[in-house]
Amino acid sequence: MKIGVVGAGAWGTALAQVMAQGGEVLLWALEAEVADGVNRDHVNALYLPGVPLSPAIRATTDLAGMAACDALLIVTPAQHLRATLGRLPRTDAPLILCAKGIEAGSGKLMSQVAEEVASHAPLAVISGPTFAHEVAAGLPTAVTLACADAALAERLAARIARPTFRPYLSDDVIGAEVGGAVKNVLAIACGVAEGAGLGLNARAALISRGFAEMTRFGLALGAKAETLAGLSGLGDLVLTCSSTNSRNFSLGKGLGEGQAAAELLAERRTVAEGAYTAPVLRDVARKAGVEMPIVEGVCALIEGRVPLGHMIDALLARPLRSE
Ligand SMILES: NC(=O)C1=CN([C@@H]2O[C@H](COP(=O)(O)OP(=O)(O)OC[C@H]3O[C@@H](n4cnc5c(N)ncnc54)[C@H](O)[C@@H]3O)[C@@H](O)[C@H]2O)C=CC1
Ligand SMILES: O=C(CO)COP(=O)(O)O
Secondary structure: OOEEEEOOOHHHHHHHHHHHHHOOEEEEOOOHHHHHHHHHHOOEOOOEOOOOOOOOEEEEOOHHHHHHOOEEEEOOOHHHHHHHHHHOOOOOOOEEEOOOOEOOOOOOEHHHHHHHHOOOOOEEEEEOOOOHHHHHOOOOEEEEEEOOOHHHHHHHHHHHOEOOEEEEEEOOHHHHHHHHHHHHHHHHHHHHHHHOOOOHHHHHHHHHHHHHHHHHHHHHOOOOHHHHOOHHHHHHHHHHOOOOOOHHHHHHHHHHOOOOHHHHHHHOOOOOHHHHHHHHHHHHHHHHOOOOHHHHHHHHHHOOOOOHHHHHHHHHOOOOOOO
């Protein structure tokens, strides 16, 4: 099974590196300098610096080449998924969606966007606790591979599984996507707590009450509770809420230190998906009648509507209730 990877940011490059252990991989990069660097020097200096890449990865800036692949890992940021899929050549190859987010404007999960733009393609999702640098370095990692078609899931798992990269199968595509999208927003909240010096008790409270928000939201969208408690939900939440290796956590840390969201976002080339997912997540949750006070607080901070102190006071002053 020849694998194509669409998107040569940190995660697409790391996935290409693991998949190259099982044969040649074609990697599509938006930027010509990235494709050139991968082909000539076997590095992606822009998005995954310091990692020597496998010579079995061949990079291209031409999406047409993806038609020759048997399965495509789609790893562009969430807000670029629709446009990128729209430019892909028509192919019957399964699309394995790897971005974590909700589309602004439509309020759709990645699989719902793909169903609209590439309705002919079989879909799967990879999600879970996966810092790109660790995966690229061959450190042990487990992910959720979600697909409604059990036979396809098994075929994909057989190709994707590597000695240090272990997929667990699930039929709950929505659940796998909700976990990845919501944890990014909660990681911003935990970063805020770090930046503002609120302590580790506050972080643990945000993780567990954030998980309650993720679970309420996921169940309202039809996700299974056990998916949300698995690698793609709780697992990724714990990882991303614990380390400045997370772009979302470090964005939150900057906010907690008093910097403005607009400045922090303008400074970065890499994507902090939670900043774009937060407002649309809040809107979808409100429409579904799901209370997400931590997500509401993150939105208020990102939009610059309330000072940090007010946001913290508002969360602590909510009516007392059962856990
Ligand atoms: N970096 C990580 O450790 C992980 C990232 N992810 C997810 O993977 C997705 C991609 O993130 P990264 O690879 O980290 O990105 P990145 O932050 O390393 O790089 C940004 C990417 O966006 C692309 N891009 C910019 N403008 C674009 C456009 N107009 N059209 C298409 N692509 C465009 C760039 O070419 C580059 O590939 C995100 O949804 C992220 O949440 C998931 C798991 C781990
Ligand atoms: O999704 C990730 C780890 O699973 C990466 O998190 P960040 O995008 O916050 O860096």
